[in-house]
Amino acid sequence: MSLFDIATRLVRTLPAESAHLFTIDALKWNLARPRPQLDDPRLAVTLRRAGLRLPNPVGLAAGFDKNADVFEQMLAFGFGFVECGTVTPRPQVGNPRPRLFRLSEDGAVINRMGFNNLGLGMFVRRLSAMPRATGIVGANIGANKDSADRIADYVAGVKGVWPYSSYITINISSPNTPGLRGLQDRGALEELLGRIGVAAREMDAAVKGRPLFLKVAPDLDDVAVRDIAEVALAQDWLSGLIVSNTTIARPDSLQSKHKGETGGLSGAPLMDSSTRVLAHFHAAIGDRLDLIGAGGIASADDVIAKLRAGAQAVQLYSALVFEGPMLVQRIKADLVARMDAVGATSVSDLAKA
Numbered sequence: 001m002s003l004f005d006i007a008t009r010l011v012r013t014l015p016a017e018s019a020h021l022f023t024i025d026a027l028k029w030n031l032a033r034p035r036p037q038l039d040d041p042r043l044a045v046t047l048r049r050a051g052l053r054l055p056n057p058v059g060l061a062a063g064f065d066k067n068a069d070v071f072e073q074m075l076a077f078g079f080g081f082v083e084c085g086t087v088t089p090r091p092q093v094g095n096p097r098p099r100l101f102r103l104s105e106d107g108a109v110i111n112r113m114g115f116n117n118l119g120l121g122m123f124v125r126r127l128s129a130m131p132r133a134t135g136i137v138g139a140n141i142g143a144n145k146d147s148a149d150r151i152a153d154y155v156a157g158v159k160g161v162w163p164y165s166s167y168i169t170i171n172i173s174s175p176n177t178p179g180l181r182g183l184q185d186r187g188a189l190e191e192l193l194g195r196i197g198v199a200a201r202e203m204d205a206a207v208k209g210r211p212l213f214l215k216v217a218p219d220l221d222d223v224a225v226r227d228i229a230e231v232a233l234a235q236d237w238l239s240g241l242i243v244s245n246t247t248i249a250r251p252d253s254l255q256s257k258h259k260g261e262t263g264g265l266s267g268a269p270l271m272d273s274s275t276r277v278l279a280h281f282h283a284a285i286g287d288r289l290d291l292i293g294a295g296g297i298a299s300a301d302d303v304i305a306k307l308r309a310g311a312q313a314v315q316l317y318s319a320l321v322f323e324g325p326m327l328v329q330r331i332k333a334d335l336v337a338r339m340d341a342v343g344a345t346s347v348s349d350l351a352k353a
Contacts (some may be wrong), residue, residue, distance in 0.1 A: 039082030050211030061315035062140035085140030091119035103256035111261030173245035205240035211239035229284035240290030271296025282310025307351035
């Protein structure tokens with residue numbers, strides 16, 4: 001057991017949000033930073049539409065590094081890419097505490113954070129100071145809860161982070177900002193993406209090559225999947241989808257005393273449902289857009305399941321609460337061992353084996 005695994009156990013004795021804040025502070029002060037290691041070249045993947053070459057397919061999802069504090073440290077733990085945010089134009093305190101709950105018996109987390117963050121100005125200052133060779137760092141943007149024009153917030157976010165991020169994620173799928181998921185409805189989505197498209201083309205004229213992704217919810221029926229897919233495919237500037245965010249569903253299998261808390265459920269119980277929705281999007285989109293799979297990933301088996309459902313890369317977060325930051329190294333080592341066993345030359349070949 002590594003020192004990082006021991007530290008994870010100790011930190012879990014704290015309340016959930018206090019543990020997270022302590023972890024961020026420890027990383028900022030470089031109290032917990034591993035020695036970077038080169039990935040096996042067979043782990044590298046390319047997001048074709050986005051034009052992003054990732055050293056490995058395992059990314060850190062938004063929500064961990066909300067304010068772009070520790071993206072360098074998390075890349076050092078071995079993530080192939082790190083997504084910071086969600087950031088809103090103005091600082092926002094989020095919902096009242098407690099708002100983050102561990103469901104230890106279920107390997108799950110419920111959060112109703114409410115896009116708490118220090119705002120776009122601080123976020124951009126930190127990203128702008130990033131050394132050029134740091135790695136693939138994305139920015140996840142959202143809208144303020146009390147905004148009179150939420151689409152304008154997304155446009156401001158795109159323009160603000162564009163020069164400093166490797167890619168941008170448009171987060172319209174958090175269940176913790178009232179009405180936000182309504183932007184996934186076809187008419188609202190067409191207006192949102194239309195206005196963002198204007199901003200993207202304007203920014204691209206100055207700084208080229210910023211891929212944009214749309215992050216969607218797992219709680220979508222077949223009609224919603226079809227509508228989102230059709231609207232997304234109509235945008236020549238959109239690179240892909242991230243499937244998916246947290247769920248408002250509560251499986252009957254949940255055992256924790258916190259299972260009735262309001263908010264988005266993530267972690268192991270989300271794996272099957274998010275993977276099904278991912279497969280539905282892949283059936284509708286094929287290879288015309290890049291797909292990043294998120295939701296419930298905690299092992300190499302989970303990564304392979306997402307790849308088989310149509311993802312080119314994946315993101316995780318909640319599993320770190322229970323497994324610690326060395327989880328990504330264990331997943332990558334397992335993927336390499338499996339490639340060795342079947343003679344695969346890439347993770348896509350492994351997914352087909």
